[in-house]
Amino acid sequence: MTKLTRRALLAAPALLAASPALAFPDRSLRIVSGFPPGGTNDIVARALAAPLATVLGQPVVVENRPGAGGGVGAAAVARAAPDGHTLYLGIVDTQSINPLTYRRLAYDPERDFAPISLVTNVPFAMIAGPARPQITDMASLIAAAKAAPGQLTYASWGVGSTPHLAFLRLAQREGIDMLHVPFGGPPAAVLSMMNGQVDVMMLGAGNAESFARDARIRVIATVAPERLELLPQVPTLKEQGFDMPMGLWQALYAPARTPEPILARLTAATHEAMRAPSFIEVMRTQGAKPAPTSPSDLLALQRAEREAYGSVVRSLNLVLD
Structure with missing residues (x-):
């Protein structure tokens, strides 16, 4: 008996090396968000972190690394050790x-x-601030832009971001000229709008609904196939004659070269965490x-979105250094 036990002990390191998932995770994990606290990406990351910690049996912390349209955080995770303990909550932009x-x-x-799994797809909402009380719907937004070319301002969380591209497409379609004001993240942009410094912007629907409780902010449209349960009184862009199917998806990634057994464990754990009532709420x-989703379906989505946005970017000749 003693002989067998010693043999098993001697074999254990080799078994663990051959199956890294058996020892994973052996310490706390971190989910890196490429955007500041308070925005949609941060909200989703923190909502996922708590149930994921329960499933994996290790703490999961959220680390905000904003900058370069989410690129600062992405680059940090790309350089991290491929052991599954550092993850990235990417979005369609990044x-x-x-x-x-x-x-x-x-x-x-x-x-x-x-790729690990898609996490969610948060619909956008169009909001207007106190500087333009006459903007109550899309028609009045277009009218205001036409009345003062180049003076209506719109915010985004960076040049080339989904809101920026959405407004460029709108301007291209309607033949209007608006002034883009980029910020480091949604909270700073909304604060500027509430202070009357920026006129309109696109924002995740949940954030838009919460800010609209302040009477100074008005939600004038949602970017969704049908009206949202969260904002039932707000008509969609499509209802107002504008068909721009843009959303803000979030997905979980690990550094490349992370062992397959660990990736499989992370995908299963993420799916289980997403079934938690707290996350659903x-x-x-x-x-x-x-x-x-499966990792392969996430990769297919990522490629399809790149192809779809590619035509928009090329038509606008939008290239950044």
């Missing part, structure tokens, strides 16, 4: 659009990351639902 708009990108969305407050 994984599909940035490679199209940045001439020199500090990371490659496909080469440097291993937070998604409801964002006008969204959990959206678990």
Whole structure:
């Protein structure tokens, strides 16, 4: 008996080396968000972190690394050890659009990351601030832009971001000229709007609904196939004659070269975490639902979105250094 036990003990390190998932996770994990606290990406990351910690049996902390349209955080995770303990909550901007708009990108969305799962798709809402009380719907927004070319201001969380591209498409379609004001993240942009310094912007529906409780902010449209349960009184863009199917998806990634057994463990754990009532409730407050996928389906989505946005970026000749 003693002989067998010693043999088993001697074999254990080799078994663990052959199956890294058996020892994973052996310490706390971190989910890096490429945007400041308080925005949609941060909300989704923190909503996922708590149930994921329960499933994995280790603490999961959220680390905000804002900058360069989410690229600072993405680059940090791309350089992290590929052991599954550092994850990235990417969005359509970081994984599909940035490679199209940045001439020199500090990371490659496909080469440097291993997909785990899509997490959710948060619909956008169009909001207007106190500086333009006459803007109550899309028609009045267009009218205000036409009345004063180049003076209506719109905010985004960066040049080349999804809101920026959405407004460029709108301007191109309607033949209007608006002034883009980029910020480091949604909270700073909304604060500027509430102070009357920016006129309109697009924002995740959950954040838009919460800010609209302050009478100074008005939600004038939602970007969704049908009216949102969160904002039932607000007509969609499509209802108002504008068909721009843009959303803000979030997805979980690990550094490339993370062992397959660990990736499989992370995918299963993420899907289980997304079934937690606490996560589902937070998604409801964002006008969204959990959206678990396989890693291959996430990669296919990422590529399809890059192709779809590519035509927009090329038509606008939008290239950043």
